[in-house]
């Protein structure tokens with residue numbers, strides 16, 4: 001039997017200055033929602049993700065190590081790297097660095113705003129994927145990101161960008177295969193065997 005995986009690919013914990021979600025809350029909330037995994041993508045640090053990944057098996061959820069890298073030109077989600085990058089590198093250099101560390105690079109909320117997003121720069125960068133659903137921006141902005149991912153022929157990723165537990169799992173990425181470690185995650189994104197979804201099961205969203 002092939003097991004699919006449902007992963008929220010973009011969660012901030014208290015290791016990001018702007019988030020209220022403890023590592024524990026991130027894991028139990030995701031589990032409660034029926035997600036199989038979460039990627040912890042704090043701003044410019046992998047500390048929280050590393051810490052969570054060490055205890056995740058106890059909770060029966062898989063934690064993937066990620067990081068939301070602040071490049072000079074906008075936010076880039078890195079997966080499969082276990083060290084942080086310096087801030088404010090040019091996007092191209094940041095992506096090169098992510099690749100040399102064995103990771104993959106995904107444009108975070110590419111059209112959300114001018115300051116934090118890569119915008120049309122995505123068309124010039126060696127990205128592995130684009131975040132096409134992020135719960136924060138307007139719908140039209142997500143649509144624009146999806147159109148760009150199709151045009152570029154790269155993976156469509158989706159993550160809540162939750163900074164409060166109630167937003168975890170609002171959007172997620174459904175993988176065709178079982179994703180149980182960094183290697184299977186990277187391979188699936190490279191092969192594009194994943195799709196962005198808005199999960200139907202969201203008990204916490206109804207109750208809060």
Ligand SMILES: [Zn+2]
Pocket residue numbers: 068075108109116
């Ligand atoms: Zn961001």
Ligand SMILES: [Zn+2]
Pocket residue numbers: 010012068108161
């Ligand atoms: Zn974020």
